[in-house]
Amino acid sequence: MEKRKFRGVGPELSLLGFGCMRLPKIDPDKPDIQQIQAQEMIDYAYEHGVNYYDTAWPYHQGLSETFIGKALKKYPRDSFHLVSKMPGWEAKKPEDASYIFERQLEKCQVEYFDFYLAHAMNAERLVQYKEAGVFDVLLEKKKEGKIRHLGFSFHDSPEVLKKIVDLGFWEFGQIQLNYLDWTMQRAREQYDVLQAAGLPVVVMEPVRGGALHSLCPQAVELLKKAGPDASPASWAIRFAASLPGVMTVLSGMTTLEQVKDNVKTMENFKPLTDDEKKLLEQVVDIYQQSKTVPCTGCRYCMDCPAGVDIPLMFSIYNQYQLNEDKQAFVKAYAEAGDSKQAHHCVACRACVPKCPQGIEIPDRMADVKKLADRLMPKE
Template identity: 40%
Template sequence: MLYRKNPKNGDELSILGFGAMRLPVKEDGSIDDKTATDMVRTCIDNGVNYVDTAWPYHMGESETFLADALADGYRGKVKLATKLPQWMVKRLEDMDKFLNAQLEKLNTDHIDYYLVHSLVGSSWKTIKEIGVLEFLDKAKADGRIINAGFSYHGDPEDFAPIIDAYDWDFCQIQYNFLDTNVQAGTAGLEYAASKGLAVVIMEPLRGGNLADPVPKEILDIWNEADVKRSPVEWALRWVWNHPEVTVVLSGMSAPEHVQENLKVADDGLPNSLTEKELQLVERAAEKYGELMKINCTACRYCMPCPEEVDIPACFEVYNNLHMFGGEDRLKMMYAAKMGGILRGAETNFASQCVQCGQCLDACPQHIPIPDTLEKVAEEFEGPGLGERIAFAKQLFADDSC
């Protein structure tokens, strides 16, 4: 296992982190405790020392599961990360309630790496006004958390102001070879590193979509390489190639994922891919772009929308559905994100478009945006949307702890 240093505190962190969001499950949807525990402990036995979870993962059961998986001395071998569900916080005292409940669920007296979960520009403004910075200072001072950070899912322009607002120890961003200009993107990665933060990467495989199976056109590109690698290895090695990256989280859901990830991590050195290999990755990214139904680059020139439709986010979920499948998961995420459950109070449904046309002149790709939003609405807002919104509210917005 290779390790990279957190510049803020000198922690030597394994470049591969275990993400406990996609654990193996039984037929009834509950966590397969035995298989999942074996996977977590196999990773730790092979050098992984960063384990990540969060309040809502596995319907709230991920943290409780990890308490047992990290028993028998394993807790002391890892840096444990979990997250404050900021969208569920209504008042300052809620933050203490959630943290204390998480300490109990995880059967630990401290969280090594504690994140404010899933920030965007609007939710940052809200949680900051409630007093999250004072809460973090207090929790660090009394030892309940050691390092404070945040995970980010917002627009590119809102990332740097959050970085600059507090003396963060680390941050967590989505990053892969398709998402260099999405959310924090490459610019955000480099900015956070320039400020001395450790950077933890989520979604290096885009929720598994960059793993097998991949389109034939992409496989043809990978097969041109002098050194043959699996699609998973290409994706992970590309992220690790960036020296600004500290830890890459993998949401492993089967024992074979553990074995492959551990093997790939042995070679995850920064600046280790050749120029030819980097060009192959760039071509693969371009080919994925060609396969997309909507030629949106997420430049956000179309924003802001007068009706508050998040146009690039609507197009992203539509493209993901048609490139990768996973209809049920994507429809649930559409309901949660566009329904305002993970983005604050506002809603951003495609059907809110009134075809004012303001976006048309702004789009450098000349996408017929209003007509395309109609297609998104037809795909994601048909029968069952109300039920998905209700379920998402139950999963993400229950304010009890």
């Protein structure tokens, strides 16, 4: 496994980081983790040199931290880096942040976090975290040795990122970066802000919630021609890992096959050549012609008061936009069940401010409904 030294002198981190937000579930509608399968994935990753495990308070509705603490317990504490994040939006005062932090240590069964982040920072949260005294608590915990390295994760514009960076106490930053968002969501400018500040970059959503793995047949063919044995996901992972200053690339893995594929990519890591970068630009052109919704499946927008399963609806819709398989759409849409379907959306907009991708959810949900009205058999 390719390893990189944190800030050139610090601990060695595996270039592949294990994101614990999409672990296999017992029931797709519930957060409970399929423990045996997930443990097998962690063990495989660990045995193949992955030493960076990234969890957070809200992942799997709180169950991810508990799981990863238990899963890594059998390994020496100094052989892996455990990472979690402060959900500052839940803190009204410093005591709340302090309580959450100590609870996280308990849940993960550790005395300290190797890396710790202020979670999902944006313009609004920058103000809120400051007012609630969240940053003071994080700096205090760092002084106490309970946080080894302090950073933040981020979803907003490069201008806001600059303001956050200018706070001056960060050691790294985590941004959404992949070959699609490089220009579409200004990831390149965000990367440049972190580079200019000398902050190592942790990459999240390198495969854009799986979208860069489930490409349309035309794009897949292009990639297959250039690398018959390389999965579409491996191209996306290599794009992120090829950038100088990238410390680790997080992948939120759900199956053992995904772990094996990502490990294979990072064990024999080869940075993209100029020709390969050009090839990915062609894939972006093809992707942009599709009508897919840029949903990563993060579920931050949930729960919808009208019962709509927003990420599921977008996933079924996107699949159709990529392969135009009517039968598959009809099957998946029916299996979702009436209560989760798009027609229940009342455009209340409760979900819109929660979406880090800035998707106009009610408008796009209307597109899903329109498609379902056209394709679903009439009763």
